Amino acid sequence: MAILKPILYILVYPGLIFLMVYSTFCEWYDRKLYARLQNRIGPLHTGRSGILQPVADIIKLFAKEDIVPEKADKAMFTALPIFALAIVCTAALYLPVWHYTEAASFISFPGDLIVVAYLLTLPTLIFFLAGWHSTNYFSAIGGVRVLTMLFGYEIPLLLALLSPAVLADSWRLLEIARFFQNKPLLMLVNVIGFVIALIALQAKLERVPFDIPHAETEIIGGQFTEYSGKKLAFFRLLGDIEMVVGAGLISAVFLGGFPGGLLPGLAWFIIKTLFVISLLAAMRAATSRIRIDQMIHFSWRWLAPLAVLQLFIVIIIKGMVS
Amino acid sequence: MEYKVALGPQHPALHEPISIRMTLDGEIIRDADLKLGYNHRGIEKLAESRTYIQNLYLTERICGICSFSHQTCYTQGVEKLMELVPARRGLYIRTLVCELERVHSHLLWLGVAGQEAGFESFFMYTWRDREVVMDILDWISGNRVHYSMNTFGGVRRDIDELQKKKILDSLGLLKSRTEYYLNLAASEPTFLGRLAGVGKLSKETAIALCAVGPTLRASGVPMDVRKDDPYAVYDEVPFEVCTADSCDVLGRAVVRVKELIQSYLIIEFLLKNLPEGPIKVKAPRKVKENEVYSRYEAPRGENVHYIKSNGSDKPERLKVRAPTLANYAATIAMLKNGFIADIPLIFAAIDPCICCAERLVQLDSARNGESRVLTFSQLRAMANQRYKNVNFKKKDIAWPF
Numbered sequence: 204m205a206i207l208k209p210i211l212y213i214l215v216y217p218g219l220i221f222l223m224v225y226s227t228f229c230e231w232y233d234r235k236l237y238a239r240l241q242n243r244i245g246p247l248h249t250g251r252s253g254i255l256q257p258v259a260d261i262i263k264l265f266a267k268e269d270i271v272p273e274k275a276d277k278a279m280f281t282a283l284p285i286f287a288l289a290i291v292c293t294a295a296l297y298l299p300v301w302h303y304t305e306a307a308s309f310i311s312f313p314g315d316l317i318v319v320a321y322l323l324t325l326p327t328l329i330f331f332l333a334g335w336h337s338t339n340y341f342s343a344i345g346g347v348r349v350l351t352m353l354f355g356y357e358i359p360l361l362l363a364l365l366s367p368a369v370l371a372d373s374w375r376l377l378e379i380a381r382f383f384q385n386k387p388l389l390m391l392v393n394v395i396g397f398v399i400a401l402i403a404l405q406a407k408l409e410r411v412p413f414d415i416p417h418a419e420t421e422i423i424g425g426q427f428t429e430y431s432g433k434k435l436a437f438f439r440l441l442g443d444i445e446m447v448v449g450a451g452l453i454s455a456v457f458l459g460g461f462p463g464g465l466l467p468g469l470a471w472f473i474i475k476t477l478f479v480i481s482l483l484a485a486m487r488a489a490t491s492r493i494r495i496d497q498m499i500h501f502s503w504r505w506l507a508p509l510a511v512l513q514l515f516i517v518i519i520i521k522g523m524v525s
Numbered sequence: 526m527e528y529k530v531a532l533g534p535q536h537p538a539l540h541e542p543i544s545i546r547m548t549l550d551g552e553i554i555r556d557a558d559l560k561l562g563y564n565h566r567g568i569e570k571l572a573e574s575r576t577y578i579q580n581l582y583l584t585e586r587i588c589g590i591c592s593f594s595h596q597t598c599y600t601q602g603v604e605k606l607m608e609l610v611p612a613r614r615g616l617y618i619r620t621l622v623c624e625l626e627r628v629h630s631h632l633l634w635l636g637v638a639g640q641e642a643g644f645e646s647f648f649m650y651t652w653r654d655r656e657v658v659m660d661i662l663d664w665i666s667g668n669r670v671h672y673s674m675n676t677f678g679g680v681r682r683d684i685d686e687l688q689k690k691k692i693l694d695s696l697g698l699l700k701s702r703t704e705y706y707l708n709l710a711a712s713e714p715t716f717l718g719r720l721a722g723v724g725k726l727s728k729e730t731a732i733a734l735c736a737v738g739p740t741l742r743a744s745g746v747p748m749d750v751r752k753d754d755p756y757a758v759y760d761e762v763p764f765e766v767c768t769a770d771s772c773d774v775l776g777r778a779v780v781r782v783k784e785l786i787q788s789y790l791i792i793e794f795l796l797k798n799l800p801e802g803p804i805k806v807k808a809p810r811k812v813k814e815n816e817v818y819s820r821y822e823a824p825r826g827e828n829v830h831y832i833k834s835n836g837s838d839k840p841e842r843l844k845v846r847a848p849t850l851a852n853y854a855a856t857i858a859m860l861k862n863g864f865i866a867d868i869p870l871i872f873a874a875i876d877p878c879i880c881c882a883e884r885l886v887q888l889d890s891a892r893n894g895e896s897r898v899l900t901f902s903q904l905r906a907m908a909n910q911r912y913k914n915v916n917f918k919k920k921d922i923a924w925p926f
Contacts, residue, residue, distance in 0.1 A: 241649040340530045344552075344865065411643055412715050420538035420641045420869040491716040492643025494866045495552065 212310065216469070217300045217451075222292060225473075226443035227257040232477060233446070233484050240488035257443065261436050269432030274338040283336070284430070284437035287329040291444045294322035298451045299377040300461050300472055313375045316368055319452055320361055323407065326445060327353050330409075330416065333438075334426030345425025348416040348495055352406060355502035356413075360403035362510035363396040366517040367456050376452075380460020390459060392520050396513040397457045399506050404449045405483055406498070408442065412490040415498060450479035527555060534563045538641055538869035541879035545872070549865065557860040559853055564880040572843040577603055577677070577812060580840065584830075585671050587845060588881045590633060592671045593626045594823035595830070595845065595881075600675040601756055602819030602832045603840075606812045607677060613758075615679025615804040620757040621795045622666065622674050624788045628699065629658045630824035631781045631788075634876050635706060638778060641869040642719045647709070654702045657695050664688060679805025689796050700789050707782045710775070720775035724859040724871035727772055736855040737848050738826020739784070740875050743769045743776035750822035761798075764791050774867075774874045811838045823848050825876045847881035 212218055231246060231254050238245030246253025271277050296310050297319045327349055334346020368374050370389060371382035383390050406413035417425030424430070427438055454460065454475035461471040493501070527550050534542035542563035548556040568587055572580050584599040585592045597619060604611060611619075632655040639647030659669050665688055666672035674680045710716060726736065731744035741748055749766040751759040767783035769776035812834040819830045826848030833842040852875040859871045889896045899907070 241646045242653055243649055340528070411645070414643060415866070418643060418866065420643065421866050423537055488646045489713075490644070491639065491647070491713070491719055492866075493715050493718055494864055496864070497718055 209310075213296065216465075217295055217298055217472075219292060222295050222444050222447065223440070226440065226447045227261070228254070229447050229450075229476070229480055230257040230443045231255075233480055236481060236484040237488055240485065261440060264436035264439065265433050267432040267435075269434060270429075272338050272429050275429070276336050279332070279336045280429075281434065283329050283333045284434045284441070287326045287333075288437050288441045288444070290322055290325045290329070291441055291448060294319050295444065295448045295451070297322075297376065298448065298472075299380050299455055300451070300468055311375065311377050313373065313378075315376050316364060316374045316379070316456070319376070319448075320364060323445065323449065323452070324353070324357060326441060327357075327407065330426045333430070334416075337426070337429035339429050341422040341424070341428045342426050344422050345416045345428065348422075349409075349426060351495055352409075352413065352415060352498060355499045356403040356406035356506070359399050359502060359506035359510045360407070362507070362514060363399040363403065364452075364456055366396045366510075366513045367393050369514065370517045370521055372521075376455050376460070380455050380462070383457075383459040384462050387459060389520070389524070390457065392517060393457055393513065395509055395516070397453070399510050399513065400453050400457065401479070401482055401486070402506060404453060404479075405486055406502075407449060408446055408483070410483065411487045412493050413498060414492055415495050418492055446480065446483070447476060450476040450483070453479050526550070532868060538872070539879075541877075543877070543879045545860070545868065547860075547865075547868075552865050554860055554863050554865065554868070557857050559857060561853075561879075561883060563883075565883045565885055566880065567885070569843050569845060569884070572840060574839065576810075576838045577840065578810075580843065581675060581677075582671075582673060584843075584845070585673060588847070588878050589670055590630050590878060591626060591823045591825060591828070591881075593622055593674065594821055594828050595847075596673075596675050597623060597757075598819050598821035598823075598828050598830045599832070599843070600677060601821065602817045602830050603812065604677055604808075605817045605819065606815050606832060606834050607809055609678050609806065609808055611677075612679040612803045612806050613800050614683075614802045615806075616758050617795050617799050618680045618682075618684055618804060619675060620759065620762070621684070621792060622662070622672055622680075623757065624791045624795070625658055625662055626672075627824045628785055628788050628792075629655055629662065630876075631785050632658065634781055634824075634873075635778070637873050637876075638720075638774075638870065639716075641873045642716060644713075644716050644719075647706075647716070650702075651706065654699065657699055661692050661695055664691065676805055677808035679803070681805070683804050684796075684799070689799070693793065693796060696789050696792060700786070703782060703785045703789070707779075707786075710778055710782065717775070719867075719870065720778060721771070721773060723774045723867045724863065724874055725772050726855055726859050730858055731772075731855060734854040734858060735851050736826075737851045738823070738876075739777050739780045740826065740852050740855060742767060743780045744772045745770045750820045750827050754820055756821065758795075762791050762794055774870050777874045811836065812840075825849060825878065826851060845881075845884075847878060849875065849878045850882035850884070852877075853882070 214220060235245040246256035249255040249259045271280050297315045299311060330349045331346040334342040334349065367379055370392065371379040373379055373382070409416055417427055427435060430438060451472065458475050461468040461475065463471065527548055530547050530549055532545040532547060533539050534544045544560040546558045546560060547554050568583065572583055575583060580599065581596060585596040587595040632651050636648040636651035636655070639645070639651065662672060663669045665684055666674050666682060674682060726740065726744050728744045728746060731741050731746060736744070745768055747766045747768050752766050764787050767780050767787060769779045814834055814836045816833040819832065821828045828848055829846040831844035832840050835841040856872060856875055860868065863871060887896055887898070
């Protein structure tokens, strides 16, 4: 039994199978909501209300011809999407979904917040490498934009994630979540941080208004221009899973996690991540894409100072509470 | 490091083939050039072999958006050649369709601007509202795109009281929506940030480079054929020429939205003052020898047709200068020293209609004055010869980084 549980954890919930199913569902939800906000219908024909459309898209991409550019480094070009997908799936394991164990183990230990943040940063680096190794001007521009944007949103995101950790006096996701479950009112202290984390997550996911690296009217597909077939499918799946993990991380840190064992925990996970995804979809529908210089300007002028302010507020409140 | 990138002829931001050759320095465009000629259709040559009546429906097909502009420009030119005075009711209905077309074209442009800026919601909303005016056009002409309303001496279809009432009802909705877009464009920070200060074109440069239409008016030059050289019944209709002083893409958007509001007023005036009487007068089949230069204010700017007649029932020469062609020089000036991110916006801001502007030019060699005309098979032989000599081995494909 002791071995079975980690295997279940990795393969079933919240591991691969759950992630694949739930991330495609989340993509459908996001697309449908985005479409309704724009006065469209959205996916309709594949499955009930088009719920299988993301799965159909991925199956279609898997069946497509897979082209590697002549001048590209073939091994690197092929390995990058797989690595990125593996990294994001690994990050999902650290979400405190099951309350698996109170004692430190390979999935929950003091400091796992930093590990998740780190694992979520790696795909960005891989996007850059993918753009660079595509040997295409548009990919190269996209890759450089990915890195430039990283300098904008990464530090505000980390600062925003740290403020609840400071309040809860722990860098362990499980303990941060439990702290806010016991004192739900203290969640209100982190409103600014929550908003910053949402905006930074939107930038990390490269969605409007931050879809600058693959702005299709400017640089075609950006870092993904040369990718096709299975490799592109991996990148798409990666985007969906990153959205789920990012939303899960924000729910765990800011919204009190997923209490109540397996089934209530699952219900909480779905409710809270869908709530975060709804906010992201609304942000996507209400804004237009901004320029890379405007993005950096916005991050350092507004996000970073506000994140520092949030940290100060947290420190003051912590002094008052204890 | 500077490097050269070709944007197009196939590119997601371009709806028609054109190539923008850029010299980039990081994200900044140091130099730009346009390469045309991917979409030549030989319409001018075709017009010479058709009768004046047949050409009505050919000129309409020069453009899919401003189809009525080209048709009206041609019709008015031929009417001048025929020395024909069109029926007044016909002229009112013609002007009405002109303005309805301007409304649908400007709403379409707003959506395109939203899409190029990555603001998809704006695109979806404006195009949904555009359906209202498309339905009106469908209802009074029977077609959504090529209305075929014009004929020499008037129009082909009349408007009845029920149609009048329906158009006036729909205008209320369009007016409120347009005001909402004006507020949105002026208050949504991300959209405003993308449009303001982009693609600067000073008043002097705009005049020097012969820009036309909203591009020129956004640089503060109140030039509009409808006011300067009134055709149809524009001399009887009260309206303002809309301008902006910001000289950027935002200005061009504001000019278009203001023109929309002016168009609604014009449509209202025309419907309320529609005179009684016939909608057309009888026109002759043959046109005596003469030439004419016809001007028309299309939604995109001044549209010009030159028609030369030779006494038969076919024109000897039809020359079309679409407004897009006049704006290309200004586009290159606007692109220089801009960001890559602004290319689609700057380019879309002239509302390009590439296939309208494609014309054949035969150049004489500057050295010996010779000119050369190649047939299609000769061209193919040249292409085969060229690619036979190119070595496509992997090591020869350059990747500069």
